[in-house]
Amino acid sequence: MWYLTEDREAILTSVREFVRNEVAPLALQVDRTDKFPLGLFKRAGELGLLGLTVPAEFGGIGADQTTNALALEEIAKTLPVLTVAMGAHSLLAGGLIEMLGTADQKKQYLVPAATGETVLACASTEAVGGDNQAEFSTRAVLDGDEWVLDGCKVLISNIGVADVYVVVAVTADHIEPVTKAGISTFLVPAGTSGVAVGSPEHKLGWHGSATGSVTFTAFRVPKENLLGPLGGCLEAMFVSATAEFLSCGPVRLGIAEGAYAMALAYSLERAQQGQTMFDRFQVTRHKLVRMYGEIESLRALVYSTYAERDRGDLCLAQGRLLKVKGAEVSEYVAREAIQLFGGVGTVVETGVERYWRDAKVMAIGGASVEALMDVIAGLIKERLA
Ligand SMILES: Cc1cc2nc3c(=O)[nH]c(=O)nc-3n(C[C@H](O)[C@H](O)[C@H](O)COP(=O)(O)OP(=O)(O)OC[C@H]3O[C@@H](n4cnc5c(N)ncnc54)[C@H](O)[C@@H]3O)c2cc1C
Structure with a gap:
């Protein structure tokens, strides 16, 4: 293939071995049990597949996007849902941290995520609003040195296993209708009181992707957990x-x-x-x-x-x-x-x-x-x- 270089081939060979020896034997089981394949996810992290395109200074391999595509294609041939978990982690949540995060935020959140030490999720969708975030009801209000979050997200991948959620919330009383300015993102650690995770939905496909709701009730995060510009994340x-x-x-x-x-x-x-x-x-x-x-x-x-x-x-x-x-x-x-x-x-x-x-x-x-x-x-x- 014209897009295969020596470097890309080397990574592809290790992905093929991973898929043949570790993913394939469990593929049907993951589909049948509908359980998040945490062991395989962590192995992908150990092999560098969760941080393929992340710069080396933030724990990644620093490979190009085509290499990432080759790895995803290879895994999807056998267990597509593993690429869903990887995408929610590395591309949706990790991508936002890489793009919007300060150097400290990247060190704290991106480095452990790139190796699979921690799992990330991105919580945007709500029951009302669809792709029009201006209708979202999850709100974040500044109270002293903390943001207070209230609202509910639905159909979020990697729930339960995620250590950190990147959450989209309304931070303005008035949202500018064209640019939708007034919406921000926050880094929210899981497992703290005020964050309630629902049971995974029983879905047609993507069995094992652990998709469901996350609810925030008067949940407080420090001011510095704002990710990116206030009101301008979209x-x-x-x-x-x-x-x-x-x-x-x-x-x-x-x-x-x-x-x-x-x-x-x-x-x-x-x-x-x-x-x-x-x-x-x-x-x-x-x-x-x-x-x-x-x-x-x-x-x-x-x-x-x-x-x-x-x-x-x-x-x-x-x-x-x-x-x-x-x-x-x-x-x-x-x-x-x-x-x-x-x-x-x-x-x-x-x-x-x-x-x-x-x-x-x-x-x-x-x-x-x-x-x-x-x-x-x-x-x-x-x-x-
Ligand atoms: C398995 C699964 C995993 C998911 N994981 C995540 C996640 O990790 N994080 C997250 O934030 N969200 C996640 N989602 C939510 C997902 O992004 C939304 O379901 C999707 O964007 C569609 O939005 P909706 O469900 O609100 O449907 P609606 O917006 O209500 O749309 C219903 C239908 O209306 C039509 N429609 C809607 N909008 C338009 C438009 N602008 N133009 C033309 N037709 C339109 C389409 O046919 C669409 O299918 C996940 C969803 C699923 C099913």
């Missing part, structure tokens, strides 16, 4: 969320490849009327060729976009496009893979249907593809203006 969130949307490209590529590999192997093995399905049915061969074609198109889009990102482009529109295209391709390929398996494809123990369940959730978690399409449209129009 611009940074827009840029930092792009890293998460970008990562949806390689993750969904991995999901599609995992489902495709299973379907191809099954078609070459399953006998129908004296021949394998692959040899017997033209429709089977054509399905596989279309799946292969979609995967290769997505691969080209993913790695050319990451090359742009590594050249310094923020990829605000392309990053979001990776999430949209990735969702389409992974859902399509995973759905066809189940079809090629026939009846056993619907059986959980076969291990193929979970790719579709995970792909489906990925079209919503983090941001729905519909909401992203409107943002992309706006960015395209801006470019023409």
